[in-house]
Amino acid sequence: MRIFIIDDDPFIRHLMGHQLSELSQAQVYEFDGGVSAMDAITREHHADDLIICDLHMPDKDGVELVRELGQIGFKGGLVLVSGEDARILQTVERLAQGLGLRLLDALQKPVSRHRLEQILQLNRERDLPQTRRKAPPLPxxxxxxxxxxxxxxxxxxxxxxxxxxxxxxxxxxxxxxxxxxxxxxxxxxxxxxxxxxxxxxxxxxxxxxxxxxxxxxxxxxxxxxxxxxxxxxxxxxxxxxxxxxxxxxxxxxxxxxxxxxxxxxxxxxxxxxxxxxxxxxxxxxxxxxxxxxxxxxxxxxxxxxxxxxxxxxxxxxxxxxxxxxxxxxxxxxxxxxxxxxxxxxxxxxxxxxxxxxxxxxxxxxxxxxxxxxxxxxxxxxxxxxxxxxxxxxxxxxxxxx
Ligand SMILES: [Mg+2]
Incomplete structure (x- = not known):
């Protein structure tokens, strides 16, 4: 399992990185922006990967990242984090679901250690209800x-x-x-x-x-x-x-x-x-x-x-x-x-x-x-x-x- 933390705020990024390394055996990768993160994720991604992504970033924002994750058919878990208005977060949450992404949570900052533990548990549960995709119409x-x-x-x-x-x-x-x-x-x-x-x-x-x-x-x-x-x-x-x-x-x-x-x-x-x-x-x-x-x-x-x-x-x-x-x-x-x-x-x-x-x-x-x-x-x-x-x-x- 690999965890990608994408956040332009170095303090929050390091804090989450540190906590997640303590809580799991996973390899934790930190990115300070969406561009470098998407490069790495596009090259290689797996169904047990976990992405924790800040919505507000200067180079590529969380919405663009969500859209591109949908395009490459990312199958891992996704957690959206934001210091922004809860309503923006709710809209992006719906967008991610609509794109068929496996959205585990949408959280407002700061994220507690307990919540991170719950997210790791969720990502381990393979039988999560998948986002419903519409089946094709019948003849x-x-x-x-x-x-x-x-x-x-x-x-x-x-x-x-x-x-x-x-x-x-x-x-x-x-x-x-x-x-x-x-x-x-x-x-x-x-x-x-x-x-x-x-x-x-x-x-x-x-x-x-x-x-x-x-x-x-x-x-x-x-x-x-x-x-x-x-x-x-x-x-x-x-x-x-x-x-x-x-x-x-x-x-x-x-x-x-x-x-x-x-x-x-x-x-x-x-x-x-x-x-x-x-x-x-x-x-x-x-x-x-x-x-x-x-x-x-x-x-x-x-x-x-x-x-x-x-x-x-x-x-x-x-x-x-x-x-x-x-x-x-x-x-x-x-x-x-x-x-x-x-x-x-x-x-x-x-x-x-x-x-x-x-x-x-x-x-x-x-x-x-x-x-x-x-x-x-x-x-x-x-x-x-x-x-x-x-x-x-x-x-x-x-x-x-
Ligand atoms: Mg009715």
Whole structure:
């Protein structure tokens, strides 16, 4: 194992070099700038190498270095260190992840000896979750076949009340049960469905299945509002509300049992038509949620023009909210705006106990995320509901004391 410390401040560089030599058997190399460091790293690099790099350097800054590490396909561990604003560090952190680099940590100076020990431990763990790279899209004809062969299946992710822990609904998440490749997630086929003009048949296949499941749960005494994702692409036919109403009536379900989560997938085609369609869906008492709020796809203009009754704060503003001041500001801003507009609020991406604890005092209505449950096949839901009843008491009690 080799460690490269890149920092133009000789004191910090020597201090870290000294500590790392004491803490590990590794060869430690110090560089006072990005140019000489990149020369050495480009010549030879290994998967167990570790780079600790300052962001602010005179000859080649940390951002350029991160970019070049991405270009040479560096597989080792990377730690970014900065005396700069935490928000710059967060942005470069995302950049490094986007380039597929194995980012172990992003730290503000000074770095403690204990933290260096933790970093060395992390770099030794070979089974670190690799940054997810998008798998290639599937052949176009296969998606058409999948629809005709009913290979698309629904999984459901529960939504729970933050205050009472009561399960209020589920979000339908489509999966492709591919005969050769197994379970495929929508990030690999939705964009393709949009390009091929298959969003309408796909959405209705998902919706019908979701309403079938909702009707079955209803018969078992389980009342859940089912949310289905639609894209603006679905809203180009004026009879869309009637088709939705028809599907609900056929199964004897009230319109309030359905929530449509709307995202703007591409450019909105026809603003007036979508205003027409969405207003009439609300008049019919179908729920409308603005999905992934805060991302480029769901904007303030949509909120201004369209009659939503629920707002889902995007997961990128929720997970980690308790320990990132900038996330907290954005989260609280979205929440307060939604409340003033009289919208029901949902936090997506509640992934751990600290996210959940933060929400307890936030005033947000509903939580959804891995901490509560991952998306599951419909047959697993009744069992999960039983388990949740036990977990729920433990999770809610502290807030009521
Ligand atoms: Mg959604």
């Amino acid at each position: 176009a004809n296969e998606l058409k076949q999948a629809l005709s062969r009913n290979e698309l299946i629904n999984h459901y992710q529960p939504k729970v009340s933050v205050r009472s822990g009561e399960v209020t609904g589920v979000e339908t998440l489509v999966r492709w049960d591919h005969p050769r490749d197994g379970l495929i997630y929508p990030d690999r086929f939705i964009a393709q469905a949009e390009e091929l003009g298959l969003m309408d048949p796909l959405t209705f296949a998902v919706l019908r299945r979701a309403l079938d499941d909702a009707a079955r749960w209803h018969q078992q005494g389980i009342e859940l509002q089912v949310a289905v994702n639609i894209s603006m692409d679905n809203l180009d036919a004026l009879d869309f509300p009637e088709r939705i109403e028809h599907e609900l009536k056929q199964r004897g379900l009230p319109p309030t049992s359905l929530m449509l989560e709307v995202t703007e997938s591409r450019l909105m085609r026809n603003r007036l038509e979508s205003m027409d369609i969405l207003s009439r869906l609300r008049l019919k008492r179908v729920g409308l949620s603005i999905d992934d709020f805060g991302t480029g796809h769901s904007s303030l203009a949509q909120l201004r023009d369209l009659p939503f009754n629920e707002l889902k704060i995007d997961q990128s503003f929720v997970h980690g909210v308790s320990h990132h001041a900038s996330l907290r500001s954005i989260f609280e801003g979205c929440l307060s705006m939604a409340q003033k507009l009289g919208l029901h609020t949902v936090a997506e991406g509640v992934e751990d106990a600290t996210d959940w604890a933060f929400l307890q005092y936030s005033g947000c209505d509903t939580a959804q995320g891995w901490f509560i449950a991952r998306a599951m096949p419909p047959e697993q839901l009744p069992h999960w509901l039983q388990q949740w009843q036990q977990r729920r008491t433990a999770l809610i009690q502290p807030a009521e004391e």
